[in-house]
Amino acid sequence: xxxQKRILAIDDEEGVRNAFILALExxxxxxxxxxxxxxxxxxxxxxxxxxxxxxxxxPGIGGIETLYRLQKxxxxxxxxxxxxxxxxxFKELEQAVADGLSFELIRKPAEAELIxxxxxxxxxxxxRDDTP
Amino acid sequence: MSTITRFALFxxxxxxxxxxxxxxxxxxxxxxxxxxxxxxxxxxxSNAASAERHEIFATPTLIRLGPPPNARVIGDLSSSGSLAxxxxxxxxxxxxx
Numbered sequence: 700x701x702x703q704k705r706i707l708a709i710d711d712e713e714g715v716r717n718a719f720i721l722a723l724e725x726x727x728x729x730x731x732x733x734x735x736x737x738x739x740x741x742x743x744x745x746x747x748x749x750x751x752x753x754x755x756x757x758p759g760i761g762g763i764e765t766l767y768r769l770q771k772x773x774x775x776x777x778x779x780x781x782x783x784x785x786x787x788x789f790k791e792l793e794q795a796v797a798d799g800l801s802f803e804l805i806r807k808p809a810e811a812e813l814i815x816x817x818x819x820x821x822x823x824x825x826x827r828d829d830t831p
Numbered sequence: 832m833s834t835i836t837r838f839a840l841f842x843x844x845x846x847x848x849x850x851x852x853x854x855x856x857x858x859x860x861x862x863x864x865x866x867x868x869x870x871x872x873x874x875x876x877s878n879a880a881s882a883e884r885h886e887i888f889a890t891p892t893l894i895r896l897g898p899p900p901n902a903r904v905i906g907d908l909s910s911s912g913s914l915a916x917x918x919x920x921x922x923x924x925x926x927x928x
Contacts, residue, residue: 820906
């Protein structure tokens with residue numbers, strides 16, 4: 700059963716944040732959005748999310764630093780980096796992989812159908828992984 | 832004559848999560864197709880051009896490249912049953928038996 704799983708979307712673009720809300724509004728998932736990495740970490744500390752969508756480039760501590768902090772404190776929470784699929788962005792992420800961080804990618808801008816597929820797939824996978 | 836079915840799996844990096852996904856996919860293909868498949872595992876981070884060419888929108892993504900019907904599965908690659916249905920593996924296995 701997938702009731703009330705919590706999804707946290709961290710992105711400084713209002714349009715992107717709204718895309719996640721609209722994509723998941725008819726599901727049983729709870730969606731919270733914030734516009735900075737700092738706010739995202741505060742939200743996670745207050746109530747651990749089940750899945751995080753994280754923008755790569757934001758004002759403040761930015762996506763990479765937010766990713767490091769998320770995985771340090773909540774290594775079990777899957778993170779999708781929301782980014783354009785371009786080599787110059789991937790270079791930044793290769794270092795994170797080399798440092799042992801684990802994440803998936805979703806291309807920006809992400810359409811509702813893709814967001815739903817990723818959320819269902821990831822959270823159902825986590826549920827299965829948790830099954831004894 | 833046995834036809835090799837080609838698949839491409841797009842993952843992010845070489846994390847334990849990516850390795851687990853690769854294992855599930857490979858084992859599922861072995862289960863249904865024995866040795867008559869080719870699976871190429873592609874790290875999107877070091878192959879952005881390949882991801883672009885195959886219109887990859889998220890990882891992990893598994894594509895059946897051919898022979899037809901072509902198909903793709905995005906996000907949840909952890910269930911052998913779901914993979915088999917999405918990639919028409921049962922039909923392929925029946926053809927080969």
